[in-house]
Amino acid sequence: MKRTLLVLSVRLIGADIQAADWAHWRGPEQTGVARDTDLPDRWSPDETKPNNNLIWKQKIGGRSTPLLMDGRVYLINRPERSPRTRTGDVSARRQRRGRLGIQVQLSSTPTSSACGWGGPPWGDPETGNVYAHGTQGLLLCFNKDGQLLWSRSLTEEYGRISGYGGRVTQSHRGRRAWSSSAWSTPAGAIRPAAAPLPGTRQEDGHAGVVVVHRIAGQGHLLFLPGRGGHQRRALLISGGADGAVHAFRVAR
């Protein structure tokens, strides 16, 4: 059965609170640590309670970790669990505060519960672009308004077989924007080539690239929105399917 990958954006126009961007599912520094202080020590979504701290809510739920960037929330979800969906195109529309603003649907064939397993979306706060790795094997780049800037097939270009059955780990590569996902590959099928991608941030004349590596049958995707001089000595550190943790030099 054909299903759909959905990228949503919720515009928080005039929201009552301001919060730091959370452009990666592991937090601003990709460490799983929030440096914010004075966080609430209670949490209640029940609007009937006098002491609840709910500001808004939407009927959107799923496995995807939401991102917060420039007042918008981005997440991946199954369309049948979201209101107001369209099929087969990219649509954007203005909505009132706290309502759905952008919905993008893309054909996919995951199992019903696997949507979002391909990898949570991640954002580049400097450009506002949002990237997603769908369970259908597409690496996608959207601008902040939900317009698709480009897509690449990891199956056709990098030998991906499947991804939704594998867990998504996030490798460590410092505090710069990047992401990594795991998928199954045949031996030797991964091409380590990296090609510049249009619409990505330029740093020192370098466009964004996709780099892949393979460890004992488990492929990892590394996406670099830009490649400046500060990245030349950076390491990619990630667990592998062979039971080891590996460190790679990122620079070409």
Place this chain on the structure above:
Amino acid sequence: MKKVWSYLFGTGAVNCSPVVDGNRVYIGHGEENPTTISRAG
């Protein structure tokens, strides 16, 4: 990319994401330790 170092510490796939603090890497696994005979709980 060129591999700089590796450290074998599990007998199955490592699904955990690492955390790096300075020159220390923190990462876990959900299988057996290769150097022990005990079963993971």
